[in-house]
Amino acid sequence: MSEFLEFRDVSKRFGTIQAVDSVSLGIKKGEFFSLLGPSGCGKTTMLRLAAGFEHPDAGRVILDGQDITDLPPNKRKVNTIFQSYALFPHLTVWENIAFGLRVAKRTKRDIETEVEAMLRLIRMGDQAHKKPDQLSGGQKQRVAIARALINKPQLLLLDEPLAALDLKLRQRMLIELDMIHDQVGITFLYVTHDQGEAMSLSDRIAVMDSGRIEQVGSPAEIYETPRTSFVAAFIGDTNFLEGEVTGLVESEYCQVKIADIPGLICFNDKSMKPGNPVYLSIRPEKIHISRDRPEESPLRNIVPAVVEDMIYLGSTTKYWVRTHGLRVQVLRQHFRFFLDEKPIRWNDDVWIWWHGDDGFMLDRYRAVDEHLVALPPRKVGEPEDNNEKS
Amino acid sequence: MRRSRFPFFVTMAVLFFFYLPIIILIVNSFNASRFESGWQGFSLMWYKRLFHEPEIWRAAKNSLLIAASATAVSLVIGTTAAIALHRFARSRLQRFHFGLVYTPLVVPEILMGISLLMLFVTAGVELGLFTIFLAHVTFCISFVAMTVLARLQDFDESIVEAAQDLGAGWWATTRRVLLPMLMPGLIAGGLLAFTLSIDDFVITFFVAGPGSTTLPIRVYSMIKYGSPPLINALSTLLLVLTFTAVAASQRLSRSRR
Numbered sequence: 001m002s003e004f005l006e007f008r009d010v011s012k013r014f015g016t017i018q019a020v021d022s023v024s025l026g027i028k029k030g031e032f033f034s035l036l037g038p039s040g041c042g043k044t045t046m047l048r049l050a051a052g053f054e055h056p057d058a059g060r061v062i063l064d065g066q067d068i069t070d071l072p073p074n075k076r077k078v079n080t081i082f083q084s085y086a087l088f089p090h091l092t093v094w095e096n097i098a099f100g101l102r103v104a105k106r107t108k109r110d111i112e113t114e115v116e117a118m119l120r121l122i123r124m125g126d127q128a129h130k131k132p133d134q135l136s137g138g139q140k141q142r143v144a145i146a147r148a149l150i151n152k153p154q155l156l157l158l159d160e161p162l163a164a165l166d167l168k169l170r171q172r173m174l175i176e177l178d179m180i181h182d183q184v185g186i187t188f189l190y191v192t193h194d195q196g197e198a199m200s201l202s203d204r205i206a207v208m209d210s211g212r213i214e215q216v217g218s219p220a221e222i223y224e225t226p227r228t229s230f231v232a233a234f235i236g237d238t239n240f241l242e243g244e245v246t247g248l249v250e251s252e253y254c255q256v257k258i259a260d261i262p263g264l265i266c267f268n269d270k271s272m273k274p275g276n277p278v279y280l281s282i283r284p285e286k287i288h289i290s291r292d293r294p295e296e297s298p299l300r301n302i303v304p305a306v307v308e309d310m311i312y313l314g315s316t317t318k319y320w321v322r323t324h325g326l327r328v329q330v331l332r333q334h335f336r337f338f339l340d341e342k343p344i345r346w347n348d349d350v351w352i353w354w355h356g357d358d359g360f361m362l363d364r365y366r367a368v369d370e371h372l373v374a375l376p377p378r379k380v381g382e383p384e385d386n387n388e389k390s
Numbered sequence: 391m392r393r394s395r396f397p398f399f400v401t402m403a404v405l406f407f408f409y410l411p412i413i414i415l416i417v418n419s420f421n422a423s424r425f426e427s428g429w430q431g432f433s434l435m436w437y438k439r440l441f442h443e444p445e446i447w448r449a450a451k452n453s454l455l456i457a458a459s460a461t462a463v464s465l466v467i468g469t470t471a472a473i474a475l476h477r478f479a480r481s482r483l484q485r486f487h488f489g490l491v492y493t494p495l496v497v498p499e500i501l502m503g504i505s506l507l508m509l510f511v512t513a514g515v516e517l518g519l520f521t522i523f524l525a526h527v528t529f530c531i532s533f534v535a536m537t538v539l540a541r542l543q544d545f546d547e548s549i550v551e552a553a554q555d556l557g558a559g560w561w562a563t564t565r566r567v568l569l570p571m572l573m574p575g576l577i578a579g580g581l582l583a584f585t586l587s588i589d590d591f592v593i594t595f596f597v598a599g600p601g602s603t604t605l606p607i608r609v610y611s612m613i614k615y616g617s618p619p620l621i622n623a624l625s626t627l628l629l630v631l632t633f634t635a636v637a638a639s640q641r642l643s644r645s646r647r
Contacts, residue, residue: 053551073554086552090570100556103566151556 003062004029004187005050005155010059012045019045021211022059027189027204029064032181034190034198037208038234043191046208047157050189051080064154074103079148080157083164085140087132093143094119094128100151118146121180138169142176149184158190162197174200195235199223207231223283228364232281233372239287239328240370241280241359245272253299253356256280259324264301265356272361279365284331286358289319289350291342299356307348319344321352328352329373412629419622436623446624449608452519456604457587460526464583465576467527468534475535476542494532502529503596510597517599525597526590530583537582541575577639585632 003026012020020042027033035043048054049061052073060069068076079100087096095102097118101111119125122142132140141161148156161177162170178201181188192198198205199219206216207230215222215231226232229240243258245268254268256278272278288294294302305323319330330352344350422433440446471491478484494502506525507517515521549571553563569576591606598607612621 051551051555053554073551074557074559078555080552080555082548082552084546084548086546086548088549088552088567088571090573099553099558099566103553103556103558103562147552147556 003027004031004064005189006060006062007046007049008060008062010046010049010056010061012042012049012054012056014045018211020049020056023211023213024059025206025213025216027187030185030187032178032188032190032201032203034192034202034205035208036192036195036198036205036235038193041208042211043193043208044159045211047080047159047189047191050155051078051157052076077151077154078157079151079153079155080159081141081144081148081161083160085132085144085164087140087143087147089132092129092131093124093135096132096143097146097150099147104151114150118150121149121183122146137165138173141165141173145177145180149180153186155187155189158188160192161190162192162194170197177201199235207234209234225360226281227362229279229281229362229366229369230364230372232360232362233369237284237329237331237373238281239284240365240373241282241326241328242365243278243280245274245276245278247274256359259326261303261324264359265299266359266361267357268361270361270363279362280359281362282328282354282359284318284329285316285333287328287330287352287354289321289330289332289344289352291344291348291350293351294353300353301356301359302351302353305350305352307344307346307350310344310346317344319350321350323352415622416626416629418619419626421619421622424619436619437627439620440623440627443620445603446605446608446612446620449603449605452522452602453588453605456519456523456526457584460523460530460587461580461583464527464530464534465580468531468579468583469538469572469576471531471535472538472542475539476545491532491535494529495536499590499592503593506593507596517597518602521597521599522594522602522604525593526587529590529593530587533582533586534579537579538572538575541572541578545571581635581639 005027007023007025009022009024010020011018011022023042023046025046035046037043045054049056050063052068052071052075056069060067062068063076063078068078088099091099094115098111098115101114106114116125119128122145124139124142124146127135127139132143135143144161158177162173165173174197181201190198190201199222202219204216204218205222207214207222209230215227217225222231223235226235226238232238232240241258243256243264245254246257246262247255248268249255249265252268253265254272254274255262256264256266258264258280266278266280270278289305294300296302303323305321305328307319308322308327309320311318315334317332317334319332321328321330419436420432420434421429422435423430471487475484475488475491502525506521506528510517510521510524549567550563553567558566589606590604591610594604595607595610598604603611609621609624612618
């Protein structure tokens with residue numbers, strides 16, 4: 001299937017800031033696509049380039065085979081849901097929704113039937129004559145959605161649409177957005193800094209940082225096989241382990257020496273050779289922890305450790321253990337917390353182990369990305385900088 | 391704890407100084423006395439006399455004509471200036487522009503009057519209603535621009551983008567979104583321009599020609615050569631008119647919300 005919306009080598013600079021740095025990206029028809037990244041990463045600029053509010057310094061924007069780079073916003077079959085909703089304060093809900101049709105000079109009867117249909121879709125028929133400042137945040141959000149959808153856009157742009165809502169409402173709107181996407185079947189380009197939103201809604205995600213795309217993939221690909229330390233640390237929690245390849249095991253695995261632990265098995269999808277330095281990312285929940293030494297197995301890495309910190313989180317417990325001078329984060333799912341075994345406590349000697357496939361080699365590592373990982377708690381009296389790994 | 395009486399007295403004193411002269415003026419307009427030498431009984435004679443003074447009505451007509459046209463023209467120019475100042479706020483040229491628009495607010499009126507007079511004389515423009523109109527537009531623009539600019543500054547820019555996004559071109563955006571949202575600012579700016587124009591004396595005095603007397607100038611000459619009680623009646627009428635206009639505009643802007 002060919003690309004529906006395409007950014008070809010697009011760049012945009014504001015003053016001294018390179019907001020978007022020669023980005024190429026294709027989005028398929030009907031897809032729910034998210035641009036995910038921290039504030040200032042260029043994701044909103046990408047959206048504004050698609051909407052036509054910004055003109056790229058270089059590169060083209062293609063929609064459905066047509067070059068729309070030079071089209072003004074009002075000539076594009078693209079509609080936007082703004083972060084601030086941007087409802088017209090002087091118009092009623094009804095008139096807000098009807099705006100696009102009025103501008104398009106549609107007949108009175110058309111406008112009436114379509115607005116009523118939209119009001120039913122967002123279940124706000126009884127609020128039609130209120131002004132925006134009489135609505136709650138969730139209602140404003142729904143009006144903004146209806147107002148954008150009534151023009152039957154080919155592409156709907158959503159700029160952090162849930163950022164202004166409280167947690168419960170956000171979860172409800174998340175489900176509603178997903179339902180609306182299924183119902184109308186148009187392409188969604190969703191901009192967010194919230195990995196949870198992006199993961200639960202998207203077909204595919206592009207993770208952005210400093211005006212560049214770090215990785216594009218399905219939520220599972222992004223989470224399970226992060227290519228860079230930025231992606232690994234921005235989405236979910238992780239451990240970064242620096243090591244060196246010391247030998248090859250069969251064709252697919254290699255031995256890695258991390259700190260002074262030799263012979264750790266790791267999946268070698270990057271075709272590393274002995275002597276190559278590697279950076280591994282291992283998700284905390286992939287590491288197992290127990291008081292008893294687990295059974296040996298060819299692809300299992302087993303290391304003794306000491307518990308330094310722990311936080312009980314209800315369904316899970318997070319441990320920070322120290323082994324060979326490394327501090328490793330482990331997340332353990334509980335089944336029956338009090339009955340399973342004698343609970344693990346501070347300063348207990350434990351075993352941690354993980355499968356060779358769960359340590360993932362990164363293409364690119366930057367020390368600053370360590371700061372994106374949730375910092376472990378500090379012990380009382382411990383100096384500030386002790387836990388920083390960089 | 392007993393509250394201090396001091397704020398109460400200060401308030402009363404301020405109100406007293408503000409409104410006593412106006413009250414005296416209103417009361418005196420109903421005074422039968424020819425000179426302001428004490429109360430000689432209630433009378434509407436000055437109001438009756440007012441209707442037989444063609445000079446006053448001609449001046450009033452001039453004033454209204456100038457105020458209305460100066461308001462209309464300065465609203466258009468002032469609003470466009472405000473939009474330009476707002477949209478390109480960061481460019482150096484617009485900061486200079488802001489200075490230019492702002493200056494007439496602080497330049498002494500007498501200076502403006504003299505300079506305008508010199509300009510008109512040098513340019514060979516015949517002094518009259520037209521020159522008064524031009525002079526009034528000059529200073530009204532600044533007031534309109536500043537009022538509208540204040541309104542624009544707490545204006546969510548994405549609302550304009552939303553209109554464009556929904557298919558509205560330049561004109562539709564202006565008519566359906568920008569103007570309705572700026573309306574309170576436009577009403578306020580227009581009222582300000584109108585009142586400033588209708589009671590301007592200093593500048594008008596310089597640029598008025600023979601036969602183009604406005605109300606303030608007429609009032610001034612009446613004080614000098616005519617009958618003060620007549621002015622009391624005229625002022626009272628103007629006061630009633632102003633209050634009605636302000637009350638109406640406030641009502642209008644409230645019902646819009």
